[in-house]
Amino acid sequence: MTRRIPPGPDEEDKDMARRRERYGEFYEGDFGLSELSGRVHASKGPPPDLPTVLGLAADVAGLGEGEGAVELGTDLGLLLDSAVPDEALRTVWRAATGGRFDPAGHGADFRGWLRRLAELYPARARERTPRHWSLLPPPVIEEADLREDVVAEIRASAAEGGAFVAPPFAGLPGALESIAREADADLALRLLLRVLKVRRIAVGKAQYDRLMALDERLAYPGPLVYDDLAVRWPPVDPTRRDAEGDFGLTALASRFAGPWHAHTPREILALAVADDETGQTPGSAAAVLLQDARRLLESPLPTAVIVTLWAAASERGYDIERAGADGGEWLRTIAAACRDHLAEVAPDHRPGTLPVRTEHSGAVQDLLRELTPELARRTVSPHARPLPGAVAADAVARVVTDVDPELGLRLLVRLLAVLAVPLTEERYARFRTLGERFGYGAWHVSEALEPLVRSD
Numbered sequence: 001m002t003r004r005i006p007p008g009p010d011e012e013d014k015d016m017a018r019r020r021e022r023y024g025e026f027y028e029g030d031f032g033l034s035e036l037s038g039r040v041h042a043s044k045g046p047p048p049d050l051p052t053v054l055g056l057a058a059d060v061a062g063l064g065e066g067e068g069a070v071e072l073g074t075d076l077g078l079l080l081d082s083a084v085p086d087e088a089l090r091t092v093w094r095a096a097t098g099g100r101f102d103p104a105g106h107g108a109d110f111r112g113w114l115r116r117l118a119e120l121y122p123a124r125a126r127e128r129t130p131r132h133w134s135l136l137p138p139p140v141i142e143e144a145d146l147r148e149d150v151v152a153e154i155r156a157s158a159a160e161g162g163a164f165v166a167p168p169f170a171g172l173p174g175a176l177e178s179i180a181r182e183a184d185a186d187l188a189l190r191l192l193l194r195v196l197k198v199r200r201i202a203v204g205k206a207q208y209d210r211l212m213a214l215d216e217r218l219a220y221p222g223p224l225v226y227d228d229l230a231v232r233w234p235p236v237d238p239t240r241r242d243a244e245g246d247f248g249l250t251a252l253a254s255r256f257a258g259p260w261h262a263h264t265p266r267e268i269l270a271l272a273v274a275d276d277e278t279g280q281t282p283g284s285a286a287a288v289l290l291q292d293a294r295r296l297l298e299s300p301l302p303t304a305v306i307v308t309l310w311a312a313a314s315e316r317g318y319d320i321e322r323a324g325a326d327g328g329e330w331l332r333t334i335a336a337a338c339r340d341h342l343a344e345v346a347p348d349h350r351p352g353t354l355p356v357r358t359e360h361s362g363a364v365q366d367l368l369r370e371l372t373p374e375l376a377r378r379t380v381s382p383h384a385r386p387l388p389g390a391v392a393a394d395a396v397a398r399v400v401t402d403v404d405p406e407l408g409l410r411l412l413v414r415l416l417a418v419l420a421v422p423l424t425e426e427r428y429a430r431f432r433t434l435g436e437r438f439g440y441g442a443w444h445v446s447e448a449l450e451p452l453v454r455s456d
Helices: 032-042 050-061 068-080 086-096 110-120 143-159 172-182 185-198 205-217 248-255 265-273 284-297 303-313 327-345 361-376 389-402 405-419 425-437 444-452
Strands: 002-004 018-020
Touching: 032 050, 032 068, 032 086, 032 185, 050 068, 050 110, 068 110, 068 185, 086 110, 086 172, 086 185, 143 172, 143 185, 143 205, 172 185, 248 265, 248 284, 248 303, 248 405, 265 284, 265 327, 284 327, 284 405, 303 327, 303 389, 303 405, 361 389, 361 405, 361 425, 389 405, 405 425, 405 444, 425 444
Parallel strands: none
Antiparallel strands: 002 018
């Protein structure tokens, strides 16, 4: 639900910031009138009749343990109170439902149908705490800025032409703009997304990133944007860092940490290979993991050093030696899984070993040298086949000097997290700087190392 902040004496209510709910704490996907349009479109069989649509509306109202009625009532009230023309509302609804239900075909004008729904689901304040309650405050959004950003995305889609402006929906861009400006930009954005999905209109990567940024600002459930949205992804490129967190061999190793797993090692590997983040071209996770595996396989490192690196990074969560494999064999298994996945989702990608970036090698070595005494005082898996921290640090040093400083930095970050080595704020800042230079995502270094920082 949205709540207006009372305007000051020289301000118009329409342009005031609005305090919104954190929708992701109530819902797992879409909600409100846009979710209803999606359910109408997805309904099986012949076009649904009025009782069927009312039943779908009841289902939408029941989302979030009954909280769905709040957003549905709010959406209806915003449209009914607006100056958006009836024909514009009807155009957007028909586009968002794929033309599967038109109130005009059931003897009702569009606003009359909205009023009937609003009688069942009137706008009201929320009464319950979210299922996933958090201490995060609800987003505060400058409505004028949000309207302009949503209108910009409507125009970006219209500029693509094709199905978005094809008959019988030639007036669709203007109708969506009218909802954004005269009713609610949040609702207009959700209806825009419905139209894009229903009409299978692909968006470019730049627009997708902007839509995901709006998703974050509005505290939507993540799937609301990306589920079923067609994206024109750029080619897989292991040098592009679209991931927010860890990646490659270190991300895989972290999945094996802990004494118990619900999946077999091969299943965990398969999950990791396919674990592209929402901003990544499908196949990106496999491509960067394959790059790490190839670098190590083509390096002069002995298999014993690779076994040590894996043992340290995985906290002995999967002992490859006890499983009957040496370091090289495990890396070849990883590489084969990556190639199989890439052949399926990115068949045009041609993997190759990329040039190593050596310009930051000295900075990585300096940090490792300074932290080695702290690492040497600790032990990986002290209660089950203990691995001295000094041995693990030496293996990481070999990667920095003989393989790839960037991979060495990731292994060092992982080792510090595994051994819970305290960091000064100055050293943490140096890790952040190096991470930025290597193009790491926003959460990569901070997620692993920020809990280790000591201010004293």
